[in-house]
Amino acid sequence: MTPHESLRAALVQAAARIGASAAxxxxxxxxDAAHGDVATNLALLLAKQLGQKPRAxxxxxxxxxxxxxxxxxxxxxxGPGFIxxxxxxxxxxxxxxxxxxxxxxxxxxDAGHGAPVNVExxxxxxxxxxxxxxxxxxxxxxxxxxxxxxxxxxxSREFYYNDAxxxxxxxxxxxxxxxxxxRGLPAEIPxxxxxxxxxxxxxxxxxxxxxxxxEGADVEAVRRFAVRELRAEQDRDLQAFGVTFDVYYLESxxxxxxxxxxxxxxxxxxxxxxxxxGALWLKTTDxxxxxxxxxxxxxxxxxxxTYFVPDVAYHVTKWERGFRHAINVQGADHHGxxxxxxxxxxxxEMGIPPEYPEYVLxxxxxxxxxxxxxxxSKRAGSYVTVGELVEEVGRDAVRYFYLMRRGETHxxxxxxxxxxxxxxxxxxxxxxxxxxMTGIFRVAGRDPASVRADGIDLTVLTQPxxxxxxxxxxxxxxxxAGAAAAREPHRITGYLEGxxxxxxxxxxxxxxxxxxxxxxxxVLARAVRQVxxxxxxxxxxRAPDRM
RNA sequence: GCGCCAGUAGCUCAGCUGGAUAGAGCGUCGGCCUCCGGAGCCGAAGGUCCCGCGUUCGAAUCGCGGCUGGCGCACCA
Numbered sequence: 001m002t003p004h005e006s007l008r009a010a011l012v013q014a015a016a017r018i019g020a021s022a023a024x025x026x027x028x029x030x031x032d033a034a035h036g037d038v039a040t041n042l043a044l045l046l047a048k049q050l051g052q053k054p055r056a057x058x059x060x061x062x063x064x065x066x067x068x069x070x071x072x073x074x075x076x077x078x079g080p081g082f083i084x085x086x087x088x089x090x091x092x093x094x095x096x097x098x099x100x101x102x103x104x105x106x107x108x109x110d111a112g113h114g115a116p117v118n119v120e121x122x123x124x125x126x127x128x129x130x131x132x133x134x135x136x137x138x139x140x141x142x143x144x145x146x147x148x149x150x151x152x153x154x155x156s157r158e159f160y161y162n163d164a165x166x167x168x169x170x171x172x173x174x175x176x177x178x179x180x181x182x183r184g185l186p187a188e189i190p191x192x193x194x195x196x197x198x199x200x201x202x203x204x205x206x207x208x209x210x211x212x213x214x215e216g217a218d219v220e221a222v223r224r225f226a227v228r229e230l231r232a233e234q235d236r237d238l239q240a241f242g243v244t245f246d247v248y249y250l251e252s253x254x255x256x257x258x259x260x261x262x263x264x265x266x267x268x269x270x271x272x273x274x275x276x277x278g279a280l281w282l283k284t285t286d287x288x289x290x291x292x293x294x295x296x297x298x299x300x301x302x303x304x305x306t307y308f309v310p311d312v313a314y315h316v317t318k319w320e321r322g323f324r325h326a327i328n329v330q331g332a333d334h335h336g337x338x339x340x341x342x343x344x345x346x347x348x349e350m351g352i353p354p355e356y357p358e359y360v361l362x363x364x365x366x367x368x369x370x371x372x373x374x375x376x377s378k379r380a381g382s383y384v385t386v387g388e389l390v391e392e393v394g395r396d397a398v399r400y401f402y403l404m405r406r407g408e409t410h411x412x413x414x415x416x417x418x419x420x421x422x423x424x425x426x427x428x429x430x431x432x433x434x435x436x437m438t439g440i441f442r443v444a445g446r447d448p449a450s451v452r453a454d455g456i457d458l459t460v461l462t463q464p465x466x467x468x469x470x471x472x473x474x475x476x477x478x479x480x481a482g483a484a485a486a487r488e489p490h491r492i493t494g495y496l497e498g499x500x501x502x503x504x505x506x507x508x509x510x511x512x513x514x515x516x517x518x519x520x521x522x523v524l525a526r527a528v529r530q531v532x533x534x535x536x537x538x539x540x541x542r543a544p545d546r547m
Numbered sequence: 548g549c550g551c552c553a554g555u556a557g558c559u560c561a562g563c564u565g566g567a568u569a570g571a572g573c574g575u576c577g578g579c580c581u582c583c584g585g586a587g588c589c590g591a592a593g594g595u596c597c598c599g600c601g602u603u604c605g606a607a608u609c610g611c612g613g614c615u616g617g618c619g620c621a622c623c624a
Contacts, residue, residue, distance in 0.1 A: 028563080028566085029563090030566095030567075031562095031567080031568095031569095031570085032567075032568080035567070039566090039567090041565095041566065044566080044604070044605085047604075048603095048604090053604090054604065078567075079566080079567045079605095080566080080567075080604060080605070081604080082566080082567070125624070127624095162624060165623085165624065166623060166624070167623070167624055168624095170623090192623075277622080278622090279622050280622095281622095290549070290550080290620080291620090294621080294622045295622095296622085297622040298622060300622090301622045302622085304622085306621085306622065306623085306624085307623075307624045308624095311624090331618090332551070332552060332617085332618055332619080333618055333619065334619085334624090335550085335551050335552080335618075335619065336550080336551085336618095336619050336620060337619095337624090338551090339550090361551080361552080363552060363553075363617075363618075364617070364618070366617095404560085404561095405559090405560070405561095406560090406561085408552055408553070409552080409553060409560080410552085410553070410616090410617060410618090412559080414559090425586090426572070428586055429572090429586075429587090431586095432584085432586055432587080435584080435586095436583080436584065436587090437583095439583055439584060440583045441583090442583085443583045444583075475563095478563090479563080482563060482564095483563090486563085486564080488563095490561085491561095491563070494560095494561060494562090494563095494571085495563095497561095497571075497572080498571080501571085504587060504588070505587095505588065505589090507583075507587085507588090508579095508585090508587065508588045508589090509588080509589095511582075511583065512583060513583055514583090525583090546584085547584080547586070
């Protein structure tokens with residue numbers, strides 16, 4: 001039993017003794033060390049239930065409390081009725097052996113019980129290279145997936161390729177136009193087509209590899225070639241970024257497998273479909289949408305499905321593949337589709353919960369270069385790609401930058417700053433803390449893994465900085481669990497910076513080697529190193545032994 | 548017009564799902580290198596938490612109404 005569990009149990013019993021029922025006792029670590037190590041607002045919550053003043057309730061609770069021996073050094077009642085507990089010294093250092101024993105697994109838990117969860121992210125159309133917005137999504141999605149793995153879920157990382165539909169035809173026609181222009185033939189890129197230099201390069205490579213179609217007459221071949229090449233380029237960028245997927249799901253397969261037609265049939269059968277102006281509509285207003293949506297275009301527009309039906313069909317496959325939990329990481333510019341996909345699934349009336357799938361939306365990324373915002377437009381062909389960014393800035397810094405902000409806030413990626421690789425970059429600060437801890441063992445001529453906690457008197461770690469450091473280490477698993485539940489990887493970077501700060505301060509103020517406390521401090525140094533490494537590794541960032 | 552997100556120190560942002568005196572980095576000012584790495588450490592200044600009303604023991608956090616900025620509101624995806 002951890003100190004928290006013991007305390008919680010004791011408080012529940014004490015509440016019962018004074019005639020109150022406390023189902024869920026909240027314990028928190030106060031900001032201010034003067035308020036103890038663990039605090040509860042239980043008395044404030046029970047005051048209403050008992051019809052008594054909070055402080056009086058707190059006093060009765062404390063009087064009724066039966067605590068295990070050696071757990072708590074001091075109990076205070078403070079402020080409006082908080083009960084503050086000060087852990088006994090032996091309890092504080094007691095966290096260290098557990099950290100060393102768990103090693104690389106310290107911080108893992110089992111909230112997910114091995115249940116499958118699908119995390120879909122990036123899902124860029126194969127119409128161009130990955131830009132900085134996709135980069136944010138790659139970092140965010142991969143970190144959320146890792147967080148879920150750390151908390152006991154069986155995660156499948158999935159990339160959905162929109163390799164069918166109008167945008168792909170646009171791409172093919174754009175490349176085709178460049179092929180023809182290169183031959184001196186009259187050709188224009190379509191109005192909604194793609195303009196970037198990469199289109200010209202694709203055209204050159206197409207001609208080089210298709211000597212029998214030098215004029216790009218075979219638009220289907222051009223399409224296949226362009227999609228294949230762009231997918232390969234995206235894969236290279238993702239690989240450089242250290243992101244891999246378990247499943248690449250192709251939109252085109254939804255057509256070839258009949259999933260789109262099947263979904264269409266089900267929607268019609270469920271009775272929410274009608275025809276108007278020659279098109280087929282889904283009555284999404286039945287489910288709270290502000291207007292109905294077209295599912296299949298009219299004959300004059302080509303009789304194609306809109307994106308809506310394949311999107312719904314795709315999410316049906318997630319459900320049918322056994323994923324009762326699905327998380328979609330997407331840019332906020334797609335937020336309009338959230339309600340529609342969910343409504344489409346509801347209209348099928350096949351028992352899928354209304355909040356399925358779950359969405360994590362992140363705001364846009366602005367790229368700053370030379371002090372001004374770079375114009376980003378895929379069609380105009382001006383953007384910074386993920387590949388360039390990783391090459392210029394380095395994988396670790398790029399990942400860290402992307403993850404240090406909440407997804408809901410607009411993110412300004414300052415390329416110059418990130419490239420500068422100076423002390424302004426927090427990732428170096430955290431990595432430096434890890435390198436320093438490692439340095440102690442290097443100088444001592446010892447393998448960190450050889451340092452064990454058993455048989456070592458840890459109660460000599462009496463300095464306030466040491467107690468604070470250990471408490472921070474003890475918080476790691478709860479922080480991970482909270483970050484996973486909230487889908488907020490930025491909590492990890494914030495935690496790591498705080499831990500690194502404490503580690504640097506401790507390192508600066510106290511020596512390890514040659515001191516009477518050497519054995520115990522080596523245990524602490526190894527624990528700090530381990531937790532820094534675990535946090536960085538989770539985020540896909542290296543934990544270097546030297547800088 | 549409707550919807551989603553944001554608004555906190557000069558700048559960039561945290562604030563653990565309603566807690567105690569709102570925090571950190573950068574920048575500014577002032578200190579600290581015979582040392583396990585100074586890519587570091589210690590300290591100071593700096594706040595109308597966008598505004599107003601409400602909910603309650605308690606609000607940056609929740610509700611309502613505004614203001615400002617971003618993004619969406621296709622027979623594009």
